[in-house]
Amino acid sequence: MQRLIPTLRNDQVDEALISVLNSLSICAKEISFRVGQGDLAGVLGSTLDENIQGETQKKLDVLSNQLLKDILLESTHVRAVASEEEDGIVTGAAEGQYLVAFDPLDGSSNIDINSMVGTIFSILPTPADNSGDASMFLQPGRQQVAAGYILYGPRTMLVFTTGRGVKMFTLDQTVGEFLLTDADVQIPLDTEEFAINMSNHRHWRPEMRRYIDDLLLGKDGPRGKNFNMRWIAAMVADVHRVLCRGGLFTYPWDGRSHSKPYKLRLLYEGNPMALLVEQAGGIAHTGQEAILDIQPDDIHQRISVILGSKNEVAACLNYLEGSQTA
Ligand SMILES: O=P(O)(O)OC[C@H]1O[C@](O)(COP(=O)(O)O)[C@@H](O)[C@@H]1O
Ligand SMILES: [Mg+2]
């Protein structure tokens, strides 16, 4: 089985980008170890702090964020990082060619119950003006030169794209190396599985309710087939399942709070997952436009996400046609 760096060289990935991806793989091993230790290392539970988005930070959120910052900002190739756990960007090497946005630990509510969590990352080119402020990160997701995630599950996996399809690596704990276990991930076009937090049903737009209600009617309804539902409560794990066996994942607009109608963040959740999904033959959309086409206006911007198997996402988008926000 091929190791990480030879695989990247085989794909003729730029050496500076290889170096950044290698730094991320080092973070992955360290965070994987800490997640695995849990109570034994005293890393479970919450801190007394909140992040910029008013969410309570778990100790592992803070620790993973610090590790990623420390290791990435050591690199001469990284101009700046943006993180879910940082109010603003943190700058690094003045001449660094790349910007890295990340969600240090996705699925935080799973930490304390020993369920799946992950790290999501997006790598953008430093823009020509190299302004040194947050505006450098406000690029549509299509500009990403690489994107992916690390999944801390029963196996630790590194999954990414550099624009040449999607590759999955599995951490071989005996030698401490990521080994290539899937060289070309393809999402099946059709599916009978969907992922949504059903408890928000009453808050969705009527069009989204109608789509989901029709799925629930199964064979007896207009879709004419039975659907299964899964919800891991960690986007990283739900999207991993979609990449492995297809499905539709959505966190749509909901009307619970006017100031926060969307949950997922564009720069370090929506965009990297959208690039992976498109590279694996799926669709990633907001209901209005392809996620990768959005011009961001804030580094912590939130969006609606509908992604997965091409034909099923297209079916969902049909229901949403004409609705104001998905
Ligand atoms: O609490 P809910 O509604 O199940 O939301 C789960 C969603 O929230 C998230 O956990 C948000 O990410 P963070 O844990 O990084 O804040 C997503 O990964 C997941 O899809
Ligand atoms: Mg997250």
Ligand SMILES: [Mg+2]
């Ligand atoms: Mg997080």
